[in-house]
Amino acid sequence: QRDTSRPLTEEELDRYSRQMIVPGMGKEAQLRLLNAKVLIIGAGGLGCPAAQYIAGAGIGTIGVVDGDVVERSNLHRQVGHSTSRIGQPKVLSLITHLKELNPLPTYIAHTEHITPLNAADLISGYDLILDCTDNPATRYLISDICVLLCKPLVSAASVQTSGQIIVLNCPPTPQGLLEGGPYPPCYRCCFKKPPPANAQLSCGEAGILGPVVGLMGVAQAGEAIKILASNLHIPPAEGEERRPVEPTLLLYSYSLTSLMGPFTFRALKMAPRKKSCFACGEGSQERLTLEGVKRGEPNYEFFCGLGAGPKQGVL
Amino acid sequence: QRDTSRPLTEEELDRYSRQMIVPGMGKEAQLRLLNAKVLIIGAGGLGCPAAQYIAGAGIGTIGVVDGDVVERSNLHRQVGHSTSRIGQPKVLSLITHLKELNPLPTYIAHTEHITPLNAADLISGYDLILDCTDNPATRYLISDICVLLCKPLVSAASVQTSGQIIVLNCPPTPQGLLEGGPYPPCYRCCFKKPPPANAQLSCGEAGILGPVVGLMGVAQAGEAIKILASNLHIPPAEGEERRPVEPTLLLYSYSLTSLMGPFTFRALKMAPRKKSCFACGEGSQERLTLEGVKRGEPNYEFFCGLGAGPKQGVL
Amino acid sequence: MSDPKDQTIDITVDFSGGLEILFSNEKHHELSVPAQDAEGKPANVGFLINYLCKTLMTDPRADLFVLGGELRPGILCLINDSDWELEEEDAYVLQPGDNILFISTLHGG
Amino acid sequence: MSDPKDQTIDITVDFSGGLEILFSNEKHHELSVPAQDAEGKPANVGFLINYLCKTLMTDPRADLFVLGGELRPGILCLINDSDWELEEEDAYVLQPGDNILFISTLHGG
Numbered sequence: 001q002r003d004t005s006r007p008l009t010e011e012e013l014d015r016y017s018r019q020m021i022v023p024g025m026g027k028e029a030q031l032r033l034l035n036a037k038v039l040i041i042g043a044g045g046l047g048c049p050a051a052q053y054i055a056g057a058g059i060g061t062i063g064v065v066d067g068d069v070v071e072r073s074n075l076h077r078q079v080g081h082s083t084s085r086i087g088q089p090k091v092l093s094l095i096t097h098l099k100e101l102n103p104l105p106t107y108i109a110h111t112e113h114i115t116p117l118n119a120a121d122l123i124s125g126y127d128l129i130l131d132c133t134d135n136p137a138t139r140y141l142i143s144d145i146c147v148l149l150c151k152p153l154v155s156a157a158s159v160q161t162s163g164q165i166i167v168l169n170c171p172p173t174p175q176g177l178l179e180g181g182p183y184p185p186c187y188r189c190c191f192k193k194p195p196p197a198n199a200q201l202s203c204g205e206a207g208i209l210g211p212v213v214g215l216m217g218v219a220q221a222g223e224a225i226k227i228l229a230s231n232l233h234i235p236p237a238e239g240e241e242r243r244p245v246e247p248t249l250l251l252y253s254y255s256l257t258s259l260m261g262p263f264t265f266r267a268l269k270m271a272p273r274k275k276s277c278f279a280c281g282e283g284s285q286e287r288l289t290l291e292g293v294k295r296g297e298p299n300y301e302f303f304c305g306l307g308a309g310p311k312q313g314v315l
Numbered sequence: 316q317r318d319t320s321r322p323l324t325e326e327e328l329d330r331y332s333r334q335m336i337v338p339g340m341g342k343e344a345q346l347r348l349l350n351a352k353v354l355i356i357g358a359g360g361l362g363c364p365a366a367q368y369i370a371g372a373g374i375g376t377i378g379v380v381d382g383d384v385v386e387r388s389n390l391h392r393q394v395g396h397s398t399s400r401i402g403q404p405k406v407l408s409l410i411t412h413l414k415e416l417n418p419l420p421t422y423i424a425h426t427e428h429i430t431p432l433n434a435a436d437l438i439s440g441y442d443l444i445l446d447c448t449d450n451p452a453t454r455y456l457i458s459d460i461c462v463l464l465c466k467p468l469v470s471a472a473s474v475q476t477s478g479q480i481i482v483l484n485c486p487p488t489p490q491g492l493l494e495g496g497p498y499p500p501c502y503r504c505c506f507k508k509p510p511p512a513n514a515q516l517s518c519g520e521a522g523i524l525g526p527v528v529g530l531m532g533v534a535q536a537g538e539a540i541k542i543l544a545s546n547l548h549i550p551p552a553e554g555e556e557r558r559p560v561e562p563t564l565l566l567y568s569y570s571l572t573s574l575m576g577p578f579t580f581r582a583l584k585m586a587p588r589k590k591s592c593f594a595c596g597e598g599s600q601e602r603l604t605l606e607g608v609k610r611g612e613p614n615y616e617f618f619c620g621l622g623a624g625p626k627q628g629v630l
Numbered sequence: 631m632s633d634p635k636d637q638t639i640d641i642t643v644d645f646s647g648g649l650e651i652l653f654s655n656e657k658h659h660e661l662s663v664p665a666q667d668a669e670g671k672p673a674n675v676g677f678l679i680n681y682l683c684k685t686l687m688t689d690p691r692a693d694l695f696v697l698g699g700e701l702r703p704g705i706l707c708l709i710n711d712s713d714w715e716l717e718e719e720d721a722y723v724l725q726p727g728d729n730i731l732f733i734s735t736l737h738g739g
Numbered sequence: 740m741s742d743p744k745d746q747t748i749d750i751t752v753d754f755s756g757g758l759e760i761l762f763s764n765e766k767h768h769e770l771s772v773p774a775q776d777a778e779g780k781p782a783n784v785g786f787l788i789n790y791l792c793k794t795l796m797t798d799p800r801a802d803l804f805v806l807g808g809e810l811r812p813g814i815l816c817l818i819n820d821s822d823w824e825l826e827e828e829d830a831y832v833l834q835p836g837d838n839i840l841f842i843s844t845l846h847g848g
């Protein structure tokens with residue numbers, strides 16, 4: 001199934017030639033993309049633009065997870081949907097658009113929200129995961145499952161005029177391993193605790209500008225494509241020189257009242273895997289397991305304090 | 316026609332509510348967008364994503380200029396087209412997609428390339444111009460006409476794994492005016508001379524990765540929306556405190572072999588309007604006129620040395 | 631020489647991701663802060679956080695920045711663009727010219 | 740003290756937008772360059788450009804970097820992230836720690 005040496009078809013050569021001739025790409029990298037399986041969790045403001053470029057690049061299998069339906073108020077930023085598909089499940093609407101763009105990939109519709117019960121089944125079938133979701137409980141869940149199943153995770157978020165993106169768990173490292181590191185961080189290594197519920201704001205409540213979340217989504221596709229094309233998600237072989245782990249959180253600060261400037265993008269240096277991390281640190285194998293997550297441990301809703309008081313208008 | 320105080324319709328409120336509640340937006344800013352006219356020159360890798368967010372945000376009148384037809388090799392990055400529209404004029408294909416996204420704006424199709432003969436007529440009807448084209452001769456032409464017609468210009472370019480974006484001539488300043496400056500630069504202030512023809516590479520010949528050009532296109536929409544929402548293109552009134560002119564060229568350096576890092580985005584400080592600039596500097600009114608451009612002066616093709624020898628594989 | 635208690639350090643403090651709302655909606659602040667805390671120890675980031683609450687915050691909701699004597703969960707502190715966990719967290723002693731950035735974790739998408 | 744002719748300055752030189760192809764496909768270079776030119780004048784950016792052609796360029800097509808004794812049209816030189824026209828262009832005297840960036844103008848889209 002994962003044929004890494006087959007010739008490309010005429011249609012594939014035609015569709016992908018402009019990216020194949022980029023220095024550093026070529027046929028081998030294109031075949032890696034054609035053999036790759038990517039799961040996009042969330043078909044909203046991040047997932048729509050990310051999916052367009054993931055599909056365009058010829059990723060072989062593309063799964064999309066979302067339980068929502070398209071609403072008219074989504075369309076200013078969720079550019080993979082359309083007015084005529086209002087009311088449809090977002091996953092089906094987005095896949096309709098992607099098939100028009102590129103009919104060659106296999107598209108898999110998961111028309112449900114990700115939950116502790118289905119997360120491992122959803123994620124296990126893919127090589128790389130994009131977190132395009134919109135709430136902290138889901139973000140911690142996705143990261144934990146990616147640690148447990150050894151999947152690289154490209155995570156982005158955006159509200160109002162701000163955006164953040166970071167590549168996590170790449171290359172994936174066995175849970176609890178610290179010796180021989182530093183190793184890449186997981187979501188919990190970077191963001192130990194969620195904000196209190198009154199400081200968590202969603203795009204629906206706090207607003208969002210289309211190009212802000214769009215830029216983050218496109219950047220997610222960019223990181224995903226390079227990881228798969230260059231095998232950055234494959235742990236280095238014994239003796240192979242290891243790229244230094246330099247986890248970077250990219251911050252995008254859009255301003256409505258001033259043009260792009262020196263502070264628009266800031267690359268922030270994050271710590272590597274932490275000994276103290278609940279999910280991937282020392283002793284984590286006893287705290288976090290696939291069976292535990294299914295049983296409700298940890299309790300993500302409780303951890304993120306849902307429903308714990310009125311919102312106060314600050315992120 | 317430019318009603319700045321009318322109530323929004325129920326559909327407008329529904330479509331634009333998520334951006335209207337962002338701090339700094341609001342009804343007044345939304346009405347500015349609804350009354351604005353934006354011209355997108357080029358319906359390719361930059362123009363497609365830019366147009367999606369321009370349309371989504373509710374810009375009232377959106378013109379698109381391009382003389383090409385959709386090809387299969389475009390689709391990995393030109394996400395406003397589709398397989399079923401291969402062979403159609405790009406402008407019509409893109410407008411089909413935009414109308415599905417948002418039927419409310421007025422879309423104007425210019426199914427022709429921009430040339431010294433039609434440039435002033437095309438540009439004069441709009442408030443702000445996006446340069447999403449793919450060759451130096453056209454870029455100098457567009458900038459010159461924007462100087463002559465006092466239009467702000469959001470210019471981006473991308474090849475292989477690199478991208479650049481800069482806002483030019485914003486707020487527009489009368490041609491030749493230097494006293495009381497510094498004033499914003501035009502394209503020629505920043506890029507005095509084009510590279511020799513053998514060092515000019517196009518996306519078709521040198522290749523391009525979808526998310527690289529896509530990110531630049533989305534960023535163009537972001538700058539355009541802020542300019543129009545916040546009236547940054549209106550020269551300050553007499554006595555009004557002027558924002559300092561800090562022209563910034565944003566450089567995007569994507570790497571296929573390393574994750575996002577400190578050098579991925581670099582904001583470069585550019586010089587303001589130059590006394591020596593051919594188009595906007597001292598005495599420029601004698602050198603550059605609308606009539607001159609129509610007559611073939613300057614000769615953009617000659618200036619950019621088209622057809623002057625074999626390409627050598629360096630940008 | 632001036633009394634060491636009156637000496638100050640020039641630093642820049644930035645807020646992002648919405649936190650700027652608590653600080654007169656300004657993202658960038660150039661500050662001269664005391665070089666020593668009340669006990670005469672060199673000013674560190676922990677001291678700075680309290681100092682910002684007292685002198686720079688314009689919004690009464692201090693609990694959106696500090697909770698239980700610590701930086702509120704969901705806020706990252708970056709010292710010269712590095713996660714403060716790569717330095718000594720709140721024990722990091724301020725140096726002239728330092729940039730301290732506070733960002734709020736985002737979850738929307 | 741060492742002979743001033745042997746003194747060097749540590750700077751970083753970056754290439755972007757495709758120019759790196761001419762310099763062993765490396766975007767970032769940490770260099771120790773002579774502090775003086777052949778005539779004993781302090782090394783400036785003009786000197787550096789020639790020095791890069793002679794010592795760092797790995798591609799024979801020097802005319803893609805320098806043309807007619809000057810930086811090729813379509814290449815911008817940035818001194819510490821500012822257009823060199825904001826400094827003194829090629830007459831700018833190198834300082835320790837300077838970053839000099841060369842980028843090629845892009846036109847595709």
Ligand SMILES: [Zn+2]
Nearest residue numbers: 186189277280
């Ligand atoms: Zn961890």
Ligand SMILES: [Zn+2]
Nearest residue numbers: 501504592595
């Ligand atoms: Zn000019």
